Amino acid sequence: MSRLVIVSNRVADPRKPAAGGLAVALGESMKKTGALWFGWSGKIVETAAGGVPGEGELHTQKAGNVTLVTVDLCRQDHDAYYLGYSNDVLWPVFHYRLDLGNYEPGFAAGYRRVNELFARKLLPLLKPDDTIWVHDYHLIPLAARLRALGCTNRIGFFLHIPMPPPLIMAAIPQQDWLMRTLFDYDLVGFQSEADLLNFSHYVQSEAQAEVLPDGRYRAFNRTLQAGAFPIGIDVDEFARMADTREGRQMFQRMRKEYSRRQLLVGVDRLDYSKGLPQRIRAFRELLVRYPENLNSATLIQIASPSREDVDAYADIRDEMANLCGAINGDFGELDWMPIRYIHRTVARKRLPGLYRASRVGLVTPLRDGMNLVAKEFIAAQDPADPGVLVLSRFAGAAEQLKEALLVNPYDIERTAQAIQQALQMPLDERRNRHQALLRRIKEQDVHWWCETFLATLQNLEPRAPQCNRVACRVKPMLV
Numbered sequence: 234m235s236r237l238v239i240v241s242n243r244v245a246d247p248r249k250p251a252a253g254g255l256a257v258a259l260g261e262s263m264k265k266t267g268a269l270w271f272g273w274s275g276k277i278v279e280t281a282a283g284g285v286p287g288e289g290e291l292h293t294q295k296a297g298n299v300t301l302v303t304v305d306l307c308r309q310d311h312d313a314y315y316l317g318y319s320n321d322v323l324w325p326v327f328h329y330r331l332d333l334g335n336y337e338p339g340f341a342a343g344y345r346r347v348n349e350l351f352a353r354k355l356l357p358l359l360k361p362d363d364t365i366w367v368h369d370y371h372l373i374p375l376a377a378r379l380r381a382l383g384c385t386n387r388i389g390f391f392l393h394i395p396m397p398p399p400l401i402m403a404a405i406p407q408q409d410w411l412m413r414t415l416f417d418y419d420l421v422g423f424q425s426e427a428d429l430l431n432f433s434h435y436v437q438s439e440a441q442a443e444v445l446p447d448g449r450y451r452a453f454n455r456t457l458q459a460g461a462f463p464i465g466i467d468v469d470e471f472a473r474m475a476d477t478r479e480g481r482q483m484f485q486r487m488r489k490e491y492s493r494r495q496l497l498v499g500v501d502r503l504d505y506s507k508g509l510p511q512r513i514r515a516f517r518e519l520l521v522r523y524p525e526n527l528n529s530a531t532l533i534q535i536a537s538p539s540r541e542d543v544d545a546y547a548d549i550r551d552e553m554a555n556l557c558g559a560i561n562g563d564f565g566e567l568d569w570m571p572i573r574y575i576h577r578t579v580a581r582k583r584l585p586g587l588y589r590a591s592r593v594g595l596v597t598p599l600r601d602g603m604n605l606v607a608k609e610f611i612a613a614q615d616p617a618d619p620g621v622l623v624l625s626r627f628a629g630a631a632e633q634l635k636e637a638l639l640v641n642p643y644d645i646e647r648t649a650q651a652i653q654q655a656l657q658m659p660l661d662e663r664r665n666r667h668q669a670l671l672r673r674i675k676e677q678d679v680h681w682w683c684e685t686f687l688a689t690l691q692n693l694e695p696r697a698p699q700c701n702r703v704a705c706r707v708k709p710m711l712v
């Protein structure tokens with residue numbers, strides 16, 4: 234089996250359990266074949282006098298048989314590539330929030346520069362039969378830059394966030410260029426069938442792509458395979474974490490503390506895509522419409538700080554503090570506060586106990602690629618007495634998790650009704666729903682995700698060297 238090369242905006246030591254996210258997801262595959270993981274170091278070096286972007290320094294570190302290689306970014310590149318085009322343009326638009334985009338002209342050039350820098354630094358580290366797997370929206374044009382430099386390796390791309398419909402994509406400055414660069418991948422993976430369908434419409438309507446009889450797409454003289462590969466969690470690892478001394482202690486503490494209450498939980502990054510203000514309003518509506526929950530229902534909402542240097546995130550932080558404060562002020566008693574709002578990251582090992590002690594899990598994003606919290610909540614439940622998941626139909630996870638109570642998070646009244654239904658649900662129904670959900674997240678766990686994507690990529694015909702020449706010919710359009 235060929236060596237795996239992972240490229241993502243940030244890298245993490247896969248041996249550290251706290252690393253979470255991609256590190257957990259890819260850990261096993263990386264350990265199996267040995268791997269190289271390439272990304273930004275997180276370090277910003279000040280731009281040299283005169284404002285000319287500097288050349289990033291490389292750092293190499295061994296983590297078992299995984300080599301982590303990172304590159305520094307200069308301030309100007311970081312601001313345009315990371316804060317600008319990635320998080321102020323692509324993130325809002327891909328989450329259907331055209332209104333929150335900041336379409337400054339200089340951003341796209343910085344995004345191109347950093348992708349070019351990544352390609353130049355990575356190329357000398359590659360072996361001819363390496364399989365390259367690029368992750369997420371920060372690095373869409375990376376394959377195009379690698380191909381232009383002569384790389385013929387198999388390259389796959391996975392989009393962790395939603396793929397919006399064509400007319401929303403059309404709002405992205407230079408979207409035609411961005412789409413064209415996707416065709417330099419051999420395989421492009423999405424979280425859901427809905428995302429894949431949007432992609433299919435997009436490339437057919439905007440690039441006149443032809444759909445070949447085997448389902449692949451042909452445009453710009455290149456052929457691309459696309460598919461839905463819903464990301465999962467490591468269900469067994471999560472169950473093990475719940476069963477550690479710390480996991481059990483957390484569960485018992487929460488059960489004791491809330492023995493006379495019905496606990497509801499939300500765990501999110503504080504991001505406008507997660508639907509947090511709408512969720513808090515639905516909880517308020519629950520207290521108004523169903524007063525039997527007064528003095529009983531308690532929502533623990535953890536919202537970890539995220540991208541605080543992007544303006545839209547400061548607004549949502551203030552809105553959340555106001556909404557939660559108002560509910561506690563209006564409804565709270567000396568011995569009961571309806572909401573415990575925690576604006577901090579909680580240690581990963583504490584999550585399973587918290588989920589398990591909760592009667593209801595609230596996962597109500599306005600738009601989400603997948604949402605792993607939904608799956609973690611299911612994995613942590615006691616099958617004999619499980620809690621109920623209230624899930625937004627706009628999370629990628631809703632395609633798989635049909636036995637959750639699916640809600641439209643914009644509809645505050647109906648969401649409150651669904652929360653009440655979850656709080657009142659009889660044990661038999663809770664067990665049946667949980668059993669079906671648990672089966673689904675076990676069948677398509679993170680190992681299934683990783684293996685299925687890589688097997689699909691590795692089964693594709695290797696790219697013929699002449700494709701390179703095509704890439705070289707189009708080079709002037711890409712710089």
Ligand code: ADQ
Nearest residue numbers: 393464500501502535536537578579601602603604605606
């Ligand atoms: P996120 O939007 O970050 O990622 P989400 O799937 O909600 O993704 O959560 C990622 C992880 O972070 C989970 O393991 C969760 O437990 C942890 N986490 C979240 N909030 C936390 C908090 N407040 N404290 C501690 N831990 C917290 C992107 C996409 C998602 C997609 C993932 C994976 O936006 O749609 O599901 O990637 O592809």
